[in-house]
Amino acid sequence: ANNGLVEVMREMLRHPERHDWLATRLEVVSLVRTDPSFRARWKDQQSILDDAVRDRLRSKAEQGRVRDDITVSTLMVYLQTFMDGFISRLVQGDTHDLEAVLNIVEHSIRTAS
Numbered sequence: 001a002n003n004g005l006v007e008v009m010r011e012m013l014r015h016p017e018r019h020d021w022l023a024t025r026l027e028v029v030s031l032v033r034t035d036p037s038f039r040a041r042w043k044d045q046q047s048i049l050d051d052a053v054r055d056r057l058r059s060k061a062e063q064g065r066v067r068d069d070i071t072v073s074t075l076m077v078y079l080q081t082f083m084d085g086f087i088s089r090l091v092q093g094d095t096h097d098l099e100a101v102l103n104i105v106e107h108s109i110r111t112a113s
Contacts (some may be wrong), residue, residue, distance in 0.1 A: 005079045005080070005083060010099070010102055012090060013095060013102070025091075026091060054072060054077050066109050066110060068110060086101075086102075
């Protein structure tokens with residue numbers, strides 16, 4: 001919450017050994033799709049992350065540090081969608097150019113100033 005979702009991904013890239021849950025995340029996606037009971041429990045847990053991301057984006061928007069032509073909700077979905085693909089690549093060990101891609105993602109949500 002303090003550093004933002006892109007910084008969380010940078011940390012994951014720098015120290016994947018600290019994030020042994022990454023492969024589990026892929027299993028979670030499958031369970032969310034196929035198990036209604038699990039999906040309900042996951043949504044409750046996921047709401048904690050969603051709230052933190054939304055609050056940070058709102059705060060940055062109020063400071064004029066993120067784009068104002070896109071809603072906070074859309075920015076949140078964008079970052080979370082990217083994170084899903086990021087995790088998939090990281091789990092596969094395919095980290096080539098991911099730092100540069102994170103720079104692009106971060107730049108894409110910031111204001112021009």
